[in-house]
Amino acid sequence: MRAHRTALAALTTALVATGCAPVTADDVQGGPRPVGEVTMVVPFGAGGGSDIAGRAMAAGLTAADPTLSITVDNREGGQGAVGYSYFLGKRGSTHHLLATETSLLSLPAGIDVAFSHRDFTPIAKVGEDYTLLVARPGSPITSCADAVEQSKQRRVLAGISGALGPDAVVFTLMQRRAGADFDRVPYQSGSETMAAVLGGHVELASLNPSEVIGQLRSGRLTALCAFAPQRYHYPELAHIPTAAEQGVPVSFAQFRGVIAPGGLDPRARQYWIDLARRYAASPAYTDYVESEYLQPVTAFGDEFTAYLRDNQRLLADVVGR
Template sequence: MLACITTANVALADDLNYPAERLNYTIAFGPGGGNDLMSRTLVDILKKDKLYTENIRIDNLAGGSGAVGFNYVAQKKGSAYNITSTSGNFLGTPLVSDTGWTYKDFTPIGLLAQDAMFLIVRDDTPFKTAKDFVEYAKSNRVTIGGTGATGPERVVASLFAEKAGFDFDYVPSQDGGGMVTSLTSKSVMAIIANPSEVSGQIKAGNFRALAYSESQRSTVYKDVPTFIEQGYEFSFSLPRGVVMPADIDPQVRDWWVNTLKQVVETPEWKKYLNTNSLSGNTVWGDDFASNLAKTNEDFKRVLTQIGAIK
């Protein structure tokens, strides 16, 4: 499989004379965060396996919850040598701020990892499935916690309640540690959490994952059913992907799709996914564009419902 992709890409590269220049990789956040880690892991693989044969320059261009860095890349319209990695802020920031750009101002290359959420309860509760929780919630007022008032946790909680037909009170915490404490102390009945935030508690037998918010089961937590499997027709995950400026040559896009398909098959990338509790279900090209559009619409609708945007 990889050999075929490599052969095809060599032919495509020869036809395009690509790459012929330094790649400028912009990270729209500061060093040390999730977007920075993903981007540097990706670049390390491109270099080590000589998948990109010219130099690669990495710049952290933080500011405005990603607005500054993403705007810089958006302004490089038509450039085959500018690239960046997406995150939740790639969609969320333009919804709540006047950035001058949206996801539509980029060329989607590939969604390399799915950063989705768990519905988590304490292990000492009687809830074994999402259905158990819903049956209780339909006759009792429930509290669900998450990180931040308008983040992806709130979106998942709202989509779940909407599809299942129950009301809830949302209790935001300032960070993941506070959210975990709120469930441990029984301040809330459940939390919506990134798997990386609760993996230790799950392994220790303190927490139980009832459902996963991606459309497919996680490639890391394969025993946790999705909401969709349990009859709640929604999915939501943050896009850990790669985009380039608008209006690039379609053959350049194809070159990058083929190249990144090789990246996600490497041991280094699989280790990155497991270490960070990210699912490795991939989406490419036009399908990635559709994924961004759907996720953006869900994000926008929930934030409008709760009054975060008008």
């Protein structure tokens, strides 16, 4: 873990030193509101949940204001650190947005990076993404409570996608609040983690519903519990009990949202907030939320800022250095 954090810290320090520090005024597209082309930075690779969120928000915001053209720019690496460090250099720009999620908080809490959520302008939280604890059918572990108890008695391998990801947070909370003792095996992504469960290399994984719904439908994996405050309302997931129902008091959401660069003109900030509200009231937003099995919990502007502040405290306690 220490080596992993050191490598990430070195990466982000190098990024800032080699040109990702705040840019000059000539490079900034400032002003009261954006006009024309806008870039939506996604700090992860194509095809994952963050990429899907970024593309859905880009399309939805464009539909809400057809005078804009929003393109997606994937800048992956360092569990999101590369993209956020690049975005740090767009201070004051009205023509850049970033599809944000929990790494905005977990990276500064867990390693030395040059940014925190306070360096950016929160625009909107568009949903919450809770994970499911999954195992192969026929596994000796048949519930969330069973996973906790067996981990106390024998070696139970749990796959995680990065030491600072939401699944790692969930397993840490299970350890602290229920006394679980899992041996964690890190992978590069949720898809690699799922493959490890399917292949029998690990017994458990904590995955987002959108990542694993196909495997649940086919019967190749089974869901033991949902780390959510209440059961999902989606018919395909409604039968899955929450962890709390099984006596494991753990609930944690990866949020999905959008931020603008720091130092933004207040008029541009209000423009983006108003546009995000229009998107959240549109059929396109409903389609995105339902296709990804999100909880449609929104927050805008100052409310989103307060959410980030409160969750930063939680993550600092769970993954803090």
